[in-house]
Amino acid sequence: MELIGQTLEYHRLRAPRNDGGVLVEPPLATTGELLARNAGLVAASDYDIQGRPLAELARAARAELLRAALHYSAQYRDVGGIVGDPGAPLLVAGHQPQLFHPGVWYKNFLLSALAGRHAGTAVNLVIDSDTIKTAALRVPGGTALEPIVESVPLDRSSAEIPYEERAVLDPCLLRSFAGRARALLGSLVPRPLLDEFWPLVMERAAAGATLGECFSQARHLQEGRWGATTLELPQSRVCELESFAWFTCHLLAELPRVHAEYNAAVAEYRRANHVRSLAHPVPDLAVDDEWLEAPYWIWSSDNPRRRRLFARRIGHEIELTDRRGLGVRLVLAPGGDAGCAVEQLAQWRQGGVKLRTRALGTTLFARLLVCDLFVHGIGGAKYDQVTDRLISRLFRIDPPAYLTATATLRLPVARRPVTGDDRRLADARLRELEFHPERHVDRSAEDASVAELVARKQQWIATPQTLENARRRCQEIRSVNAALQPAVAGLRDELAAERDRLNTALRGEAILSSREYAFPLFPAAALRKLMESAGENGES
Numbered sequence: 001m002e003l004i005g006q007t008l009e010y011h012r013l014r015a016p017r018n019d020g021g022v023l024v025e026p027p028l029a030t031t032g033e034l035l036a037r038n039a040g041l042v043a044a045s046d047y048d049i050q051g052r053p054l055a056e057l058a059r060a061a062r063a064e065l066l067r068a069a070l071h072y073s074a075q076y077r078d079v080g081g082i083v084g085d086p087g088a089p090l091l092v093a094g095h096q097p098q099l100f101h102p103g104v105w106y107k108n109f110l111l112s113a114l115a116g117r118h119a120g121t122a123v124n125l126v127i128d129s130d131t132i133k134t135a136a137l138r139v140p141g142g143t144a145l146e147p148i149v150e151s152v153p154l155d156r157s158s159a160e161i162p163y164e165e166r167a168v169l170d171p172c173l174l175r176s177f178a179g180r181a182r183a184l185l186g187s188l189v190p191r192p193l194l195d196e197f198w199p200l201v202m203e204r205a206a207a208g209a210t211l212g213e214c215f216s217q218a219r220h221l222q223e224g225r226w227g228a229t230t231l232e233l234p235q236s237r238v239c240e241l242e243s244f245a246w247f248t249c250h251l252l253a254e255l256p257r258v259h260a261e262y263n264a265a266v267a268e269y270r271r272a273n274h275v276r277s278l279a280h281p282v283p284d285l286a287v288d289d290e291w292l293e294a295p296y297w298i299w300s301s302d303n304p305r306r307r308r309l310f311a312r313r314i315g316h317e318i319e320l321t322d323r324r325g326l327g328v329r330l331v332l333a334p335g336g337d338a339g340c341a342v343e344q345l346a347q348w349r350q351g352g353v354k355l356r357t358r359a360l361g362t363t364l365f366a367r368l369l370v371c372d373l374f375v376h377g378i379g380g381a382k383y384d385q386v387t388d389r390l391i392s393r394l395f396r397i398d399p400p401a402y403l404t405a406t407a408t409l410r411l412p413v414a415r416r417p418v419t420g421d422d423r424r425l426a427d428a429r430l431r432e433l434e435f436h437p438e439r440h441v442d443r444s445a446e447d448a449s450v451a452e453l454v455a456r457k458q459q460w461i462a463t464p465q466t467l468e469n470a471r472r473r474c475q476e477i478r479s480v481n482a483a484l485q486p487a488v489a490g491l492r493d494e495l496a497a498e499r500d501r502l503n504t505a506l507r508g509e510a511i512l513s514s515r516e517y518a519f520p521l522f523p524a525a526a527l528r529k530l531m532e533s534a535g536e537n538g539e540s
Contacts, residue, residue: 069232072232105527106405136153143187
């Protein structure tokens with residue numbers, strides 16, 4: 001196997017620095033080759049998943065997912081032109097249902113372009129099992145010379161719960177966001193997408209969508225207006241597929257092996273990337289006596305706070321629990337048929353229990369069983385090196401390759417070009433005045449006392465340092481430096497003022513040059529130009 005026994009290496013990926021730049025890795029010209037290779041890996045595998053060959057379960061999973069994505073997307077958008085042939089190439093990406101920056105959005109248009117180029121279908125997974133941490137957006141304002149950034153509420157604050165459970169709490173606050181954000185943007189951003197996008201958000205809110213659905217469905221509608229032909233499906237719906245339940249039963253039946261390989265792969269990533277935090281890229285799976293933590297979240301409709309899932313084997317059964325009262329026993333043995341356990345999970349789900357994959361499990365299922373090519377952003381691409389190890393070591397096949405894509409778009413604000421080097425130069429010049437003021441006094445206008453001080457310092461500098469004179473020599477040089485400060489006071493004031501201006505400019509540059517603002521805050525024309533360029537070239 002390609003990865004077994006090899007050492008994971010640090011993978012350097014950086015977002016483009018230039019405005020309008022894109023990154024696609026590997027190059028787009030290799031996409032056809034990647035699609036063919038990935039499809040062949042799964043088709044040739046003889047790995048057994050609870051009595052079902054991996055290739056058979058993969059065919060069932062992609063057919064299920066396509067049906068679900070067509071059904072879901074058709075509830076709010078016309079998808080009549082999308083066939084969704086399970087035998088054609090299937091390309092997938094995914095992200096949380098938040099208002100992300102243009103670089104993330106670029107993936108969706110690239111996904112659509114690649115599916116069109118290779119006669120396939122594109123599906124974007126809305127990762128609504130992640131939690132919503134803040135119902136606000138950072139919005140820039142002020143002027144080009146004195147910019148500011150403020151956190152503008154989208155909705156009333158609430159407990160940190162998964163997107164799929166988070167309803168719109170204050171429709172009036174959500175409706176007024178566009179006006180409040182537009183007022184703050186002022187003249188910084190001419191004709192932002194916000195003006196045409198926010199009515200779509202409110203349309204979905206009026207239809208009873210959750211907060212995350214308001215954003216993701218409105219975004220999907222906007223993509224359709226700009227020619228993208230993708231389907232969408234929330235991860236919560238993926239986790240209700242029968243093929244997903246079968247796959248989950250296999251991971252639970254093999255949990256001791258899954259647990260060990262998961263933690264080993266995470267540890268290897270930390271070593272390769274010099275990560276000290278035990279929370280990155282993901283926390284280790286815990287052990288508590290006979291209980292092993294599984295890579296899933298669990299919660300109930302009555303108490304929608306995510307909790308960790310633990311499991312233990314009792315004879316031919318596996319007991320699942322959140323250690324807070326939720327629990328079920330599955331009739332499930334390693335290598336045995338999972339049909340009964342799948343039915344038990346379905347009954348548990350009908351009772352309001354939600355079982356959701358964590359980040360690595362989400363892409364593990366998608367890359368192994370669903371798609372022919374997964375398109376990641378930079379963060380996901382780095383973390384999925386761990387998923388590569390899990391696929392290789394757990395399922396004994398080379399991991400299907402994935403594509404990494406992102407773009408950089410900046411606010412169209414003319415500003416003074418300034419960098420940290422400019423400030424460092426100003427700091428160095430001020431230090432020069434403190435420690436070498438004699439270099440900057442005006443010799444043509446210097447009086448006798450200044451000339452005497454300069455001569456005195458030069459004399460001490462020319463005096464070789466010994467153990468006997470070291471202390472006095474240092475004190476004399478410092479004394480002269482202090483005495484010369486009035487002679488360079490004017491220049492020091494000028495440099496200090498310039499440093500203050502640079503500090504102000506750098507703070508403004510940090511605000512105005514950020515690529516992280518939500519896509520509706522950017523000019524509609526610039527956004528559309530970038531998105532419609534997706535697929536034209538691989539890197540610029």
